[in-house]
Amino acid sequence: MADRGPGAGLLAALAVGAVFAFAVDDDLGGFGGPGGPEPLARSAPVHLSIEEIGVDAPLVRLGLNPDGTLQDPPLEEAGLAGWYSLGAAPGEAGPAVITGHLDTRTGPSVFLRLGELRRGDTVRVRRADGSEPEFTVQRVERVAKEDFPAEQVYGPVDHPALRLITCGGEFDRATGHYSENTVVYARMSDPGR
Amino acid sequence: MKLLMASGIAATALVLVAGPAAADGSVTVVPREARPGSAVVLESSCVKGAKRLEYTSQAFAGTATVSLQDNAGSAHATLKNGLAPGVYEVRGECKGGPSDEVVRSEIVVVEDDPSSGPDAVPAVPPTPAGAPQSGGGGTYQRTDPTVPLATLAGGLLVVAGVGLVAYRRAVRHGR
Known part of the structure; x- marks a missing residue:
């Protein structure tokens, strides 16, 4: 029983850490609900703004690589993010997916601070048709790449949703990739027409 | 398969044109071909002493300006909606420096094809394989x-x- 003190302290620290993680990832009682804003007609997004983390970025279109993986925005263009153009557009019913790099080979990139977003934060998208729908963050999660939740990210939903994705964790210099993804789940709270 | 090949070609083209900014009075435009309403990146450089580059084009929704660092920089421009397909000149004026240098390039505006553009989407959008590799260059410090x-x-x-x-x-x- 001599080590009970330090062991109990460690358990308490872990418990507190778990509470923080739960507070960040909580997805209970999402915004909008069944009575949320009506979906918009499809129009390509051209700009992304997230005031809380200083994002003010043009959007380029992304498709699929020959191996079926998602294309990335140009690595050295630190101010750019990319929209998966074969999926839903922001404002349409369905999950619109926008990715951005965490860093470049020389410094920070557009989604460096994505993991700082919290439930209730606002994300704005400007679309080619001039509308500027707003999305409200529901939850933020970090996942190991081998456990990437493809169904949650890309799977069908009956409301306009937004997924913001970047990388995190440890950087493997051999592969040139990070070990984790940060995923932000949001849903439209104002169509901005 | 056609889509995959097109995506592959586009990805390769993106890599090829996303190199260092030109230093010969030209402008690197990424992507070289774009649809109306989409965003493009413009990279170029001016002679020593210039403070900014101002890009104009009949294809742009407005003037795209970038403040230069070490005489070079990247600007972002948005193409007008409803543009007719074709080749449009891009003109950049170096400002605040010892000369009135002008850099030039072109951008190819392609038809907003409903079969692959934003006006239609596959009934069941393809789910990308694996996890997005959107990390970067490994300079990030855990914050x-x-x-x-x-x-x-x-x-x-x-x-x-x-x-x-x-x-x-x-x-x-x-x-």
Whole structure:
């Protein structure tokens, strides 16, 4: 029983850490609900703004690589993010997916601070048709790449949703990739027409 | 398959044209071909001493301006909606420096094809394979507050525990 003190302290620290993680990832009682804003007609997004983390970025279109993986925005263009153009557009019913790099080979990139977003934060998208729908963050999660939740990210939903994705964790210099993804789940709270 | 090949070609083209900014009065435009309403990146450089580059084009919704660092920089421009397909000149004027240098390039505006553009989407959008490799170059230093918060909470508990022990000892010795 001599080590009970330090062991109990460690358990308490872990418990507190778990509470923080739960507070960040909580997805209970999402915004909008069944009575949320009506979906918009499809129009390509051209700009992304997230005031809380200083994002003010043009959007380029992304498709699929020959191996079926998602294309990335140009690595050295630190101010750019990319929209998966074969999926839903922001404002349409369905999950619109926008990715951005965490860093470049020389410094920070557009989604460096994505993991700082919290439930209730606002994300704005400007679309080619001039509308500027707003999305409200529901939850933020970090996942190991081998456990990437493809169904949650890309799977069908009956409301306009937004997924913001970047990388995190440890950087493997051999592969040139990070070990984790940060995923932000949001849903439209104002169509901005 | 056609889509995959097109995507592959586009990805390769993106890599090829996304190199260092030109230093010969030309402008690197990424992507070289774009649809109306989409965003493009413009990279170029000016002679020493220029402060900014101002890009104009009949294809742009407005003037795209970038402040130069070491005489070079990247600007972002948005193409007008409803543009007719074709080749449009891009003109950049170096400002604030010793000369009135002009850099030039072109951008190819392609038809907003409903079969592959934003006006239609496959009935069942293809799900990309694996996890997005949107990390970058590995220069990131861990700043996500999730870990520091947990660490901070643990640290506070330790400090509180040490304080409690010290207090009890002080009380005991004070008796």
